[in-house]
Amino acid sequence: MKDFTQHGNTTTFDHCVNVARTSYRINHALHLHADDKDLILTALLHDYFLYDWHDHSHPLHGYTHADTAADNAVRDFPLDTEEEKAIRSHMWPLNISRIPSSRIAWIISAADKICSAKETLSGRHSGMGLKTTDGK
Ligand SMILES: [Fe+2]
Numbered sequence: 001m002k003d004f005t006q007h008g009n010t011t012t013f014d015h016c017v018n019v020a021r022t023s024y025r026i027n028h029a030l031h032l033h034a035d036d037k038d039l040i041l042t043a044l045l046h047d048y049f050l051y052d053w054h055d056h057s058h059p060l061h062g063y064t065h066a067d068t069a070a071d072n073a074v075r076d077f078p079l080d081t082e083e084e085k086a087i088r089s090h091m092w093p094l095n096i097s098r099i100p101s102s103r104i105a106w107i108i109s110a111a112d113k114i115c116s117a118k119e120t121l122s123g124r125h126s127g128m129g130l131k132t133t134d135g136k
């Protein structure tokens with residue numbers, strides 16, 4: 001995940017760390033009481049699709065990568081059904097029929113959109129609260 005660019009100069013790995021951090025903040029700021037361990041694990045794996053989506057080999061990436069990420073995550077990590085479903089629904093409303101169905105799913109879907117917008121607009125280290133894993 002560190003080898004693939006997600007948005008701007010942000011790697012997929014750093015994007016997932018940003019989404020995990022933002023999910024944690026949303027959970028606590030809004031007193032949503034989602035389980036932190038489940039929330040962070042799922043956020044870290046929500047884009048575990050393991051390819052470079054900029055190389056045009058996955059033209060429907062926006063619609064398909066949530067299922068690819070969930071399939072890979074279930075294959076490689078001990079996720080429960082709620083966590084798997086949260087990954088599959090994180091692109092709602094683009095995937096209109098995949099409505100988030102749990103607290104974790106709603107938090108990650110919202111955090112993903114916040115982080116994606118920040119990363120796209122402001123680049124790698126924005127001064128908008130995002131950090132990269134290499135400290136920049
Ligand atoms: Fe995604």
Ligand SMILES: [Fe+2]
Pocket residue numbers: 015019046047112116
């Ligand atoms: Fe994402």
